[in-house]
Amino acid sequence: MSSNWHGRTKVALAALLLGIAGCAQEAPEPPVTPEPANPQAQEAPTGLPLQEIADVDIPYHKTVLENGLTVIVHEDHKTPIVSVTVWYHVGSKNEVAGKTGFAHLFEHLMFNGTEHFNDDYFRPLEQVGATEMNGTTSRDRTNYFQNVPTPALDLALWMESDRMGHLLGAIDQGKLDEQRAVVKNEKRQRESAPYGKVWEQIAQNTYPAGHPYSWTTIGSMEDLDRATVEDVHEWFKTYYGPSNAVLVIAGDVDTETAIAKARQAFGAIPPGPPVTRPAKNFAPLAQPRRITLQDRVAQGRLYAVWNVPEWGHADLPALDLATTVLGAGKTSRLHRRLVEQEQLATDVSLGVGSGELGSQIYLVVTARPDVDLARIEAVANEELSRFAQEGPSPDELERARMRALSGFLRGIEKVGGFAGKAQILAESQTFSGNPEFWKTDLTRLREATPGQLQATVQKWLGDNRLTITVEPYPAYAALGEDVDRATLPATAAPPDLDFPALERTRLDNGLQIVLARRPNAPTVELDLLVPAGFASDDPSRSGLAGLTLDMLEEGSSRRDAQQIAAETERLGATIGVSATLDAGIISLSSLRETLEPSLALFAEIVRDPAFPEDRLALLKQQRLADIAQEKTQPSSMAQRVLPPLLYGPEHPYGQPLTGSGYESVVQDATVESLRDFYKRHVHPKEAVLVAVGDIDLDTLRQQVEQALGSWTAPEDAVVATTLPTPPSPDKPRIFLIDRPDYSQSMIMAGELVPPTGAPEDLAFRAVNAVLGGMFTSRLNFNLREQKGWAYGAGSRLIDAKGHRPWMLHAPVQQDKTAAAMREISREIHGIIKSSPISSDELDKAQKNMTLKLPGQFETAAQVASGIQNITLYDLSDDYYDRFVQDIRALTPDQTSQVARDWIDPSRLTWVVVGDLRKIEPEIRALGWGEVEIVDADGRPRNDAAAPAE
Numbered sequence: 001m002s003s004n005w006h007g008r009t010k011v012a013l014a015a016l017l018l019g020i021a022g023c024a025q026e027a028p029e030p031p032v033t034p035e036p037a038n039p040q041a042q043e044a045p046t047g048l049p050l051q052e053i054a055d056v057d058i059p060y061h062k063t064v065l066e067n068g069l070t071v072i073v074h075e076d077h078k079t080p081i082v083s084v085t086v087w088y089h090v091g092s093k094n095e096v097a098g099k100t101g102f103a104h105l106f107e108h109l110m111f112n113g114t115e116h117f118n119d120d121y122f123r124p125l126e127q128v129g130a131t132e133m134n135g136t137t138s139r140d141r142t143n144y145f146q147n148v149p150t151p152a153l154d155l156a157l158w159m160e161s162d163r164m165g166h167l168l169g170a171i172d173q174g175k176l177d178e179q180r181a182v183v184k185n186e187k188r189q190r191e192s193a194p195y196g197k198v199w200e201q202i203a204q205n206t207y208p209a210g211h212p213y214s215w216t217t218i219g220s221m222e223d224l225d226r227a228t229v230e231d232v233h234e235w236f237k238t239y240y241g242p243s244n245a246v247l248v249i250a251g252d253v254d255t256e257t258a259i260a261k262a263r264q265a266f267g268a269i270p271p272g273p274p275v276t277r278p279a280k281n282f283a284p285l286a287q288p289r290r291i292t293l294q295d296r297v298a299q300g301r302l303y304a305v306w307n308v309p310e311w312g313h314a315d316l317p318a319l320d321l322a323t324t325v326l327g328a329g330k331t332s333r334l335h336r337r338l339v340e341q342e343q344l345a346t347d348v349s350l351g352v353g354s355g356e357l358g359s360q361i362y363l364v365v366t367a368r369p370d371v372d373l374a375r376i377e378a379v380a381n382e383e384l385s386r387f388a389q390e391g392p393s394p395d396e397l398e399r400a401r402m403r404a405l406s407g408f409l410r411g412i413e414k415v416g417g418f419a420g421k422a423q424i425l426a427e428s429q430t431f432s433g434n435p436e437f438w439k440t441d442l443t444r445l446r447e448a449t450p451g452q453l454q455a456t457v458q459k460w461l462g463d464n465r466l467t468i469t470v471e472p473y474p475a476y477a478a479l480g481e482d483v484d485r486a487t488l489p490a491t492a493a494p495p496d497l498d499f500p501a502l503e504r505t506r507l508d509n510g511l512q513i514v515l516a517r518r519p520n521a522p523t524v525e526l527d528l529l530v531p532a533g534f535a536s537d538d539p540s541r542s543g544l545a546g547l548t549l550d551m552l553e554e555g556s557s558r559r560d561a562q563q564i565a566a567e568t569e570r571l572g573a574t575i576g577v578s579a580t581l582d583a584g585i586i587s588l589s590s591l592r593e594t595l596e597p598s599l600a601l602f603a604e605i606v607r608d609p610a611f612p613e614d615r616l617a618l619l620k621q622q623r624l625a626d627i628a629q630e631k632t633q634p635s636s637m638a639q640r641v642l643p644p645l646l647y648g649p650e651h652p653y654g655q656p657l658t659g660s661g662y663e664s665v666v667q668d669a670t671v672e673s674l675r676d677f678y679k680r681h682v683h684p685k686e687a688v689l690v691a692v693g694d695i696d697l698d699t700l701r702q703q704v705e706q707a708l709g710s711w712t713a714p715e716d717a718v719v720a721t722t723l724p725t726p727p728s729p730d731k732p733r734i735f736l737i738d739r740p741d742y743s744q745s746m747i748m749a750g751e752l753v754p755p756t757g758a759p760e761d762l763a764f765r766a767v768n769a770v771l772g773g774m775f776t777s778r779l780n781f782n783l784r785e786q787k788g789w790a791y792g793a794g795s796r797l798i799d800a801k802g803h804r805p806w807m808l809h810a811p812v813q814q815d816k817t818a819a820a821m822r823e824i825s826r827e828i829h830g831i832i833k834s835s836p837i838s839s840d841e842l843d844k845a846q847k848n849m850t851l852k853l854p855g856q857f858e859t860a861a862q863v864a865s866g867i868q869n870i871t872l873y874d875l876s877d878d879y880y881d882r883f884v885q886d887i888r889a890l891t892p893d894q895t896s897q898v899a900r901d902w903i904d905p906s907r908l909t910w911v912v913v914g915d916l917r918k919i920e921p922e923i924r925a926l927g928w929g930e931v932e933i934v935d936a937d938g939r940p941r942n943d944a945a946a947p948a949e
Helices: 050-054 102-109 122-127 150-165 173-192 198-206 221-226 229-239 255-266 316-327 333-341 373-390 394-411 421-432 437-447 450-460 544-554 561-571 592-607 613-630 634-647 663-668 671-681 697-708 761-773 778-786 814-834 839-851 860-872 879-888 892-902 916-924
Strands: 061-064 070-075 081-088 131-137 142-149 245-251 289-295 301-308 345-353 359-367 466-472 502-506 512-517 523-530 574-579 584-591 688-693 733-738 744-753 794-797 804-813 909-914 931-934
Touching: 061 255, 070 255, 070 421, 081 150, 081 421, 102 131, 102 142, 102 173, 102 229, 122 131, 122 150, 122 839, 142 150, 142 421, 150 245, 150 255, 173 221, 173 229, 173 744, 173 778, 173 804, 198 289, 198 301, 198 466, 245 255, 245 421, 301 373, 316 333, 316 345, 316 359, 316 373, 316 394, 316 437, 316 450, 333 345, 333 359, 333 373, 333 561, 333 613, 345 613, 359 373, 373 450, 373 466, 394 437, 394 450, 394 561, 394 584, 421 437, 502 697, 512 697, 512 860, 523 592, 523 860, 544 561, 544 574, 544 584, 544 592, 544 613, 544 671, 561 574, 561 592, 574 592, 584 592, 592 697, 613 634, 613 663, 613 671, 634 733, 634 744, 634 804, 634 909, 688 697, 688 860, 733 916, 744 814, 761 778, 761 794, 761 804, 761 814, 761 839, 761 879, 761 892, 778 794, 778 804, 778 814, 804 814, 814 892, 814 909, 814 916, 839 879, 839 892, 860 879, 909 916, 916 931
Parallel strands: 070 245, 289 466, 512 688, 733 909, 733 931
Antiparallel strands: 061 070, 081 142, 081 245, 131 142, 301 359, 301 466, 345 359, 502 512, 523 584, 523 688, 574 584, 744 804, 744 909, 794 804
16 A cells, blocks of 8 residues: 555665676676876765775575576565565577567566466466566566565465476467567557657667667567567577576575575476577767657757676776766756756756666756757766866765665665565676675775776767757576476465554654664664645645645755755765655655764754745746646646546645646745745644654654754644545546547546545455456456557555545557447446456455565565555554454455445546547547547647547
């Protein structure tokens, strides 16, 4: 259950030292770049004890089975979950021209059943509570991963080993055609997004024809159509043997047991043939190249790409640090110059993307509307030249280094999934043959000097680059078979969720403190909840709350925004703001060692914002640009329009779901209006400070008292928002938004259901899981797996104190828009009438909802989010402890009754974004009632009867 639509602003996993691809073990390491004679650039950095903070380890045991499978085990017993991760040393670079996209297509096929379990891969894992299940494909590797409750380790190993050793007999033409359609829809979805076709141009124009990096991972439509079942078999036999794979088992398991289980599950699989590795060739550009593109975007964008050496090269950590100083975060040189000082751009980033054959550095700058990209390019070049001539200051280097190290510490709190320790070990082993290679880069990062950063920029960031401007339109042997493949392994009952006990206290000024102790957590997470959510806005002033919260980081009476950002980096902390409908959230993530000064800085931001005029002007420009971008992206277009249609324009919840508000409100916002909102909504009266970390309540209270104890609330302080009962439509409504030339259609539908924590809340969560809340849900199975019309489809609940939105969503291929709407309607009618929830479906939903709980509270930040829910929605302190038994107690009759009570197809409001020239006639032909064409703000369009050609 999540209540933060924008996500936690403070989560930062540093993929840091390890890029997205690898280096071959046998290649000699190039020499370190020599340092220039620049005395200022070679000053030793000073500040926090980097050596102590960076003195981390990921203990492991490595063994190689007789068939060549490398097995790495890491023990972490803080949570009863185990990550099972498999990396195959194969990616799109192993394809050949004319058969591109095959590595990614094959990744999809790996989830479609095996000879012994010919069903969806996710199905049994969802039933045991697995989390973060997925697979990804890069140029250099394909990985598969899942986090499972400890008793389900046998099942996860059985599933992974079964598809490694017994896949081909289950693949037929039907499955290939199905996944080909899914991948093609994924490609359409990516390329239809703003700037979506840039990356194909980068691949084609930074590498010579035939180079393994000269095509994108997803490939071309023509090549996908050419893939055959024979190609599938050949790919599997060539690259998916144990000798070309790394298995990492990380989490709540002892090493000896893990190795024995791995040997039992994988040991009998034949090793596979030796794999030939392409030679390293980062293909430096011989001369500058330039491309101009047009796209349906609100803002122009500048891309610059340099080819640099491969993963593991000694210069990459220095390049990482240099690009951080130049283009990562508010304190970076390019951000200060382009976004703040000259106000030419709304955002800028510069970073390294590592690859096994070669790496690239990407500069991306999004221009403010009507700003000449040539001017932006000139300024960026000036800053790059200045860095090459002067190097970074010691303080800039220290902050960049601290940013990387503190992000790394936050990242390794997780055992696996999309990131975490399992991925770090697997990547190091796959591309260097040494699971500890990450330490080499960590040392290089810790020891880098200003002179090294200057030298690497001089060496690698020269004029020979690709510039793209996007203008708005306009010898192994197998063991004997010793594992039973006839049936899936049984999974023992998982341990009950052990949600931390909550300790509470209250300061004299009314501020409540809720603490969950988290022994050995590397960070302390603090979330201050104040009555400044989106719904606290007058509906006619939507966007004011978000602007006010964002301005808290823009300066205090003691520090300006740059000084705040610099001090935050020095402390290894992150401070951010976010909001839900019902609360504004000001967050601090601090290292244990620097909590006291970090909390003092946090209090300064919360209590003493300066609201400087120049920063508000800049923030307004950025927010207006954000809104303009939202109005070009089909998903956000629908999310902006749907809530006002559901609630009515006068209801506090009747605002864009994105939280950005309306242009007129942003344009009219003044320092005085923000100060007034801040005074009434950001105060300690009934505010709650959620804390999670390795700290006791007395110590925490003492530090919070020192920082926030003298903070007081005004007499007119707002503590709650009145939420009237919204109107209920008596018939279906369909609203269309024109997005010319969009190759897909975004379908979104919704209606209002009772609040979070209502008596039937858990039962409806189970209904939602069955209909659209799981990968194996009815909607996703219908539109993705059976029809192949969508890359994904589902439904979700937005938590709220009042009536909340329940929304269904499906981005579908254009020519199936009306047919997909018909299928969605059929599934809704089925679950309330002709096809009620079966006991088998409910059992799967119950297992999915309960068994994955430990994985949802792995990190301190995740625990803090859970406590936010308890606090905001008046749930009992033992809500999560009782969650399992309450969900398991549900019956099919209960859930079916709640589905009938809460879902009424006649009250559904539909919003469809697409090319109306192509989709409007067939939608009207559905005959479901009135169809209205609206603009991106939900207002009736004057030319509704005739979409423009």
